[in-house]
Amino acid sequence: xxxxxxxxxxxxxxxxxxxxxxxxxxxxxxxxxxxxxxxxxxxxxxxxxxxxxxxxxxxxxxxxxxxxxxxxxxxxxxxxxxxxxxxxxxxxxxxxxxxxxxxxxxxxxxxxxxxxxxxxxxxxxxxxxxxxxxxxxxxxxxxxxxxxxxxxxxxxxxxxxxxxxxxxxxxxxxxxxxxxxxxxxxxxxxxxxxxxxxxxxxxxxxxxxxxxxxxxxxxxxxxxxxxxxxxxxxxxxxxxxxxxxxxxxxxxxxxxxxxxxxxxxxxxxxxxxxxxxxxxxxxxxxxxxxxxxxxxxxxxxxxxxxxxxxxxxxxxxxxxxxxxxxxxxxxxxxxxxxxxxxxxxxxxxxxxxxxxxxxxxxxxxxxxxxxxxxxxxxxxxxxxxxxxxxxxxxxxxxxxxxxxxxxxxxxxxxxxxxxxxxxxxx
Amino acid sequence: xxxxxxxxxxxxxxxxxxxxxxxxxxxxxxxxxxxxxxxxxxxxxxxxxxxxxxxxxxxxxxxxxxxxxxxxxxxxxxxxxxxxxxxxxxxxxxxxxxxxxxxxxxxxxxxxxxxxxxxxxxxxxxxxxxxxxxxxxxxxxxxxxxxxxxxxxxxxxxxxxxxxxxxxxxxxxxxxxxxxxxxxxxxxxxxxxxxxxxxxxxxxxxxxxxxxxxxxxxxxxxxxxxxxxxxxxxxxxxxxxxxxxxxxxxxxxxxxxxxxxxxxxxxxxxxxxxxxxxxxxxxxxxxxxxxxxxxxxxxxxxxxxxxxxxxxxxxxxxxxxxxxxxxxxxxxxxxxxxxxxxxxxxxxxxxxxxxxxxxxxxxxxxxxxxxxxxxxxxxxxxxxxxxxxxxxxxxxxxxxxxxxxxxxxxxxxxxxxxxxxxxxxx
Numbered sequence: 001x002x003x004x005x006x007x008x009x010x011x012x013x014x015x016x017x018x019x020x021x022x023x024x025x026x027x028x029x030x031x032x033x034x035x036x037x038x039x040x041x042x043x044x045x046x047x048x049x050x051x052x053x054x055x056x057x058x059x060x061x062x063x064x065x066x067x068x069x070x071x072x073x074x075x076x077x078x079x080x081x082x083x084x085x086x087x088x089x090x091x092x093x094x095x096x097x098x099x100x101x102x103x104x105x106x107x108x109x110x111x112x113x114x115x116x117x118x119x120x121x122x123x124x125x126x127x128x129x130x131x132x133x134x135x136x137x138x139x140x141x142x143x144x145x146x147x148x149x150x151x152x153x154x155x156x157x158x159x160x161x162x163x164x165x166x167x168x169x170x171x172x173x174x175x176x177x178x179x180x181x182x183x184x185x186x187x188x189x190x191x192x193x194x195x196x197x198x199x200x201x202x203x204x205x206x207x208x209x210x211x212x213x214x215x216x217x218x219x220x221x222x223x224x225x226x227x228x229x230x231x232x233x234x235x236x237x238x239x240x241x242x243x244x245x246x247x248x249x250x251x252x253x254x255x256x257x258x259x260x261x262x263x264x265x266x267x268x269x270x271x272x273x274x275x276x277x278x279x280x281x282x283x284x285x286x287x288x289x290x291x292x293x294x295x296x297x298x299x300x301x302x303x304x305x306x307x308x309x310x311x312x313x314x315x316x317x318x319x320x321x322x323x324x325x326x327x328x329x330x331x332x333x334x335x336x337x338x339x340x341x342x343x344x345x346x347x348x349x350x351x352x353x354x355x356x357x358x359x360x361x362x363x364x365x366x367x368x369x370x371x372x373x374x375x376x377x378x379x380x381x382x383x384x385x386x387x388x389x390x391x392x393x394x395x396x397x398x399x400x401x402x403x404x405x406x407x408x409x410x411x412x413x414x415x416x417x418x419x420x421x422x423x424x425x426x
Numbered sequence: 427x428x429x430x431x432x433x434x435x436x437x438x439x440x441x442x443x444x445x446x447x448x449x450x451x452x453x454x455x456x457x458x459x460x461x462x463x464x465x466x467x468x469x470x471x472x473x474x475x476x477x478x479x480x481x482x483x484x485x486x487x488x489x490x491x492x493x494x495x496x497x498x499x500x501x502x503x504x505x506x507x508x509x510x511x512x513x514x515x516x517x518x519x520x521x522x523x524x525x526x527x528x529x530x531x532x533x534x535x536x537x538x539x540x541x542x543x544x545x546x547x548x549x550x551x552x553x554x555x556x557x558x559x560x561x562x563x564x565x566x567x568x569x570x571x572x573x574x575x576x577x578x579x580x581x582x583x584x585x586x587x588x589x590x591x592x593x594x595x596x597x598x599x600x601x602x603x604x605x606x607x608x609x610x611x612x613x614x615x616x617x618x619x620x621x622x623x624x625x626x627x628x629x630x631x632x633x634x635x636x637x638x639x640x641x642x643x644x645x646x647x648x649x650x651x652x653x654x655x656x657x658x659x660x661x662x663x664x665x666x667x668x669x670x671x672x673x674x675x676x677x678x679x680x681x682x683x684x685x686x687x688x689x690x691x692x693x694x695x696x697x698x699x700x701x702x703x704x705x706x707x708x709x710x711x712x713x714x715x716x717x718x719x720x721x722x723x724x725x726x727x728x729x730x731x732x733x734x735x736x737x738x739x740x741x742x743x744x745x746x747x748x749x750x751x752x753x754x755x756x757x758x759x760x761x762x763x764x765x766x767x768x769x770x771x772x773x774x775x776x777x778x779x780x781x782x783x784x785x786x787x788x789x790x791x792x793x794x795x796x797x798x799x800x801x802x803x804x805x806x807x808x809x810x811x812x813x814x815x816x817x818x819x820x821x822x823x824x825x826x827x828x829x830x831x832x833x834x835x836x837x838x839x840x841x842x843x844x845x846x847x848x849x850x851x852x
Contacts, residue, residue: 058512065506065518075495075497079494080495
């Protein structure tokens, strides 16, 4: 029995009852002979309440102070969780990100972990304690200021600690049973995936699946830390994410599926730059303007230019929240780039099919397009990787498209049991 | 213009409006050319809410985790205050007790400061920042655990930082205008004291005055840091507490009064140990039993023993909250000590007259007893120091007694203006 890192999100510790429930589960793992390190998020709505307060005193809260403020949230939940565990007769100590040795760069509100030096955690474990660590936070290497890791930060904290402590597994507890072959709110027959490779999970996360964030999976892959995503409300096995199926999972006769799942995303918009002169450097100028505004773009498609005009159109997708900023940046650069006009469309959706099996199954792409066509779904953009095909459609067609593809690839469950599916905290 | 330490209690930063109001006052001091260090308590009811949460998860929260929990309160208020100051166009940085170099012993929930190493604060000031420091908290020297300083902890943090940074003055902002000659809720004609010596302030604090706690005044006296107690709601001069009247205060022609003020305290109870054999070692045995239960006692009186029985009675006063514990400890030791019975009386009050002038004015004691007698107040116990006389009376007589003594010593104000008087936070 080795070392286990468990992470609990805000919905699992939303109130005193939740904290006591989680404490019991942690003690269970300890009783089973594990050394246990727990990473915990802020309780329920605490973070939103703190953000509200910040907005009341300042319209543009400074990064350093905003991080100092937000980290109070985990401080509360971790201390309460340690108390609840001690109340069950087991030793527990809570540690801030700084005390746990989570060293980051100095980019406030979205710092990156650059080192983990968990000396105090190791000592606490060796003395028989359960160690409770604040998720989402660290301390900057140069200035020793408190930092936060941004979205999905607590998951990343858990995986980083698991790597630094050479843990057997990093268990991510959430309010769903695991990773599904599609969003169960859309596809009633979506199945829980027993095992999925890091590679496929990365593609699913990049394509709209919200259970695990890309950044956390990327970290786990780099250090080869198996992740077990599971519900804090049930005792069920969840989804294992790792390089190879683990022995535990093998007992359940898991083999790699051709297709892991269907992801969808309706949080993006499409910008089309119309009438771009078809000459070298034009695309570069456009995306330089967008990148300088610190906007992350997703898919890019350039049409074949019309021979008669020598002009072409370039489309790309980006988060809706950054649409305004991108339009402003492009309008400003319009004269120097030289294009006719901009079109902005936020009524789009993206459907992605993910599976390493498609590398060796050339028919997958054809089957995918056939399923969409049979469902009467029109395709606007296409982009592919070695193990993923994504298309952009009308937003209204997304749910129908996801269901059609899910069925076409034989992913539908035999059971009709409904699954409740929600997002994780940070 | 030198360095000023300002401390704001929880009632001054109870909400976003309060924080913005305090931010303006801090910026004012900075504009006047001071280097400014601010010590802040948790917002309004935050601490009580956190204690509630702790009680929901554990009936006996562990000290280390309880401190970790409570310190979230100052983390929130200090970050918000720094944001509010930056929003006014001035640079500010917040620091936890640990970051500010407040080093304590390891006694959780009531740690004592053993060193202050404010290197980061000094750097922040030298870089032109206003430094905001979390009150009430520190870090333990040996284990590097987060500690809290107990009641009055934020005031003590402020004085300790003022000493370590060699500040000109430590300003304690609260919700009253300063220290008064008596509690204005009881004595309508109580006057604000312009200047009072450390010595007299220590006696007032020990005798029930709640504006400054004994511990903080003691620290200020040891390092000779002038304290200016004043309201965060007005621009008025408050009360200066120092060795000698400052030049500022001298301008106002302040001289040392014979009597500084009248304090009262109804938070104590009286225990009488009846029928104690009048032989050496008996009193020692009684107070050893009480001390071993970690109970602080105040006044002690032993009657002359009755010649006929060789037995005497010993009475002492102690905080009501510790009454039960003291009775239990004495009952347990009854057989070995050898007394008849215990009497417990929580309907008592204490009135104290404080003033260094009584050292050279022998008539003070007589005038004090005369005033009480004229008011028909019966005296049950008497205790004196060089600069204080205290008596215990029935609780019901306390207010009348305080007013009578206040008038008798010419302390009544000519103005009839009512003053609102409240307690400070922690």
